[in-house]
Amino acid sequence: MGGEGLGWKDLEIGFVVTEPGNASSYKTGDWRSERPIRDNERCIKCGLCYIYCPEACIHEDEEGHFEADLYYCKGCGICAHECPRNVIGMVEEKEE
Amino acid sequence: MTKGKIVGLEGSFAVAEAVRMANTDVISAYPITPQTHIVERLSEMVADGDLDADFICVESEHSAMSACVGASAAGARVFTCSAGQGLELMHEVLYIPSSMRLPVVAVAANRALSAPLSVWCDHSDVMALRDISWVQMFAENNQQAFDLTTCAFRIAEDKDVLFPTMVHIDGFYLSHVIEDMVLPEEEEVAGFIPDYKHPFVLDPDKPVSMGCYGPPFIYSETKKAQDVAFDNTRPRIQEIWDEFGELFGRQYLPVESYKMEGARVALVTMGSCSETAMLAVDELRAAGVDVGLIRLRLWRPFPFKELREAVKDLDLLVVLDRAISFGMGGPVCSELKSALYNKREDLKIVGFIGGLGGRDIQISEFKYMVTQAQEKVKAIERGKEVETVIIGVREGGGR
CATH class of the missing domain: 3.40.50.970 (Thiamin diphosphate (ThDP)-binding fold, Pyr/PP domains)
Structure with a gap:
């Protein structure tokens, strides 16, 4: 994880991060107030949602459909806005 | 050496x-x-x-x-x-x-x-x-x-x-x-x-x-x-x-003093005007005033321990600030008060502002600060508010 449990004595000098690429462990999914849902029946697999996603968190599955990784997805809704078939909708996240 | x-x-x-x-x-x-x-x-x-x-x-x-x-x-x-x-x-x-x-x-x-x-x-x-x-x-x-x-x-x-x-x-x-x-x-x-x-x-x-x-x-x-x-x-x-x-062969200290032996009063300076202050201390000492000079060499991290040691026998600190913290007074004076608060309740600290924007500070002005500060202490003891004075500032107002 991104170091939530670290105390001040645990930090490297100058707050240097010695593990390359550890930004990928930083969860941005909890910023989300709405999540994307999609209707794969009507999806034409064009991949525009994948191209437009500013978080680069959408990946293609084995059947050629696209899915957002909710660990990173901030719920910005750009995929839903750009989808030419309007198969992506945004639904409100509920308290669990 | x-x-x-x-x-x-x-x-x-x-x-x-x-x-x-x-x-x-x-x-x-x-x-x-x-x-x-x-x-x-x-x-x-x-x-x-x-x-x-x-x-x-x-x-x-x-x-x-x-x-x-x-x-x-x-x-x-x-x-x-x-x-x-x-x-x-x-x-x-x-x-x-x-x-x-x-x-x-x-x-x-x-x-x-x-x-x-x-x-x-x-x-x-x-x-x-x-x-x-x-x-x-x-x-x-x-x-x-x-x-x-x-x-x-x-x-x-x-x-x-x-x-x-x-x-x-x-x-x-x-x-x-x-x-x-x-x-x-x-x-x-x-x-x-x-x-x-x-x-x-x-x-x-x-x-x-x-x-x-x-x-x-x-x-x-x-x-x-x-x-x-x-x-x-x-x-x-x-x-x-x-x-x-x-x-x-040249020794530096976080707080350096000059003629502090037996001093009850000390000027506090930073930078080049310290040498002018030394001459003022020489003249005051020759006139029988028990005054010395404290120069802050290290400004950050602030030398708390050395400052407290330097002032331990003093009754009065006379601080020169070459800047104004508007609405607050002299910044060095404020910091010295803060550094000494709860440490020396009986020590009076009086600040002056001078040398702004290249205005020279003369020996006579350091001597004036020392005598003025002693007057101000009397005013403080009578419960009066004492404002920070800018040395040599002209009043005007006659136009």
Whole structure:
């Protein structure tokens, strides 16, 4: 994880991060107030949602459909806005 | 034990000599009065091949400090200098090397801040830099400008310090004045400032991320770590000054005193006007006044312990500020009161403001401060409010 449990004595000098690429462990999914849902029946697999996603968190599955990784997805809704078939909708996240 | 040769050097050239002898790798600076001669001299040294450094001609002080951060992160020995408005333009970036623990060395040729436009000396620019977490110290003459700049490299790069370090020299009073001073042998300076290795440098073989984002869950921890590390630099600063004293015969202390034996009253100064204050103390002592002088050499981290020791037998401190904290008074006076609060309830502290924007402070004015302060103490004891006086300010109002 991104170091939530670290105390001040645990930090490297100058707050240097010695593990390359550890930004990928930083969860941005909890910023989300709405999540994307999609209707794969009507999806034409064009991949525009994948191209437009500013978080680069959408990946293609084995059947050629696209899915957002909710660990990173901030719920910005750009995929839903750009989808030419309007198969992506945004639904409100509920308290669990 | 005064090694080296006696030369006549302008303060700016003395600083440039220290930077050259330190075998600095990268200089990134933008010229501004009254610091200009330092940059000019250094660029000349690089152009003439007298100093094997990269001289980066930047377009602003903001860029100057940014380039210093990058070069220092790559492990280079780095120097810059500025003054007044230049330090203000640099201000945003000054916090970066200190929190990233990059040992950049800088000299500030202290200058007043606009408006009105003034290129002349006061400490307004210093007071805007109090919280940047750089080690900061004051020189009183050109010898000290050289010595403290030399020490600044050792201090900044010490593995138990690793904080950027700034030497304050009063603009014009030191930067443009030629004084005799001892210039040490190059080999001796080189021996005093060996090559250093930062524990983390930009190295493709050992990649690290520097200057990362600090979300709320970690930012407090980073600042605590920085504050503790900065506080802990004090003993190393003294040890390095002691080592310098052993080698070169000139000893520096965080708080230095002058004629404090038996003193009940002391003036407090920083920078070049300390030497004028010494002459005032001489004259007052000759007239039978038990007065001494305390000079703050180390400004950050603040020398609490040494200050408390210096004032332990005093009844009255008379503090000169060369800046105003508007709506608050003299900043140095405020800090001294804060540092001594709950330690010496019976000690009176009276502040004066003077020397703003290049206005000279005379011996007679230091003597006036001492007698006026004693009058003010009587007023304070009668419960009266005492306002901070600007020395020599004209009242006018007759028009």
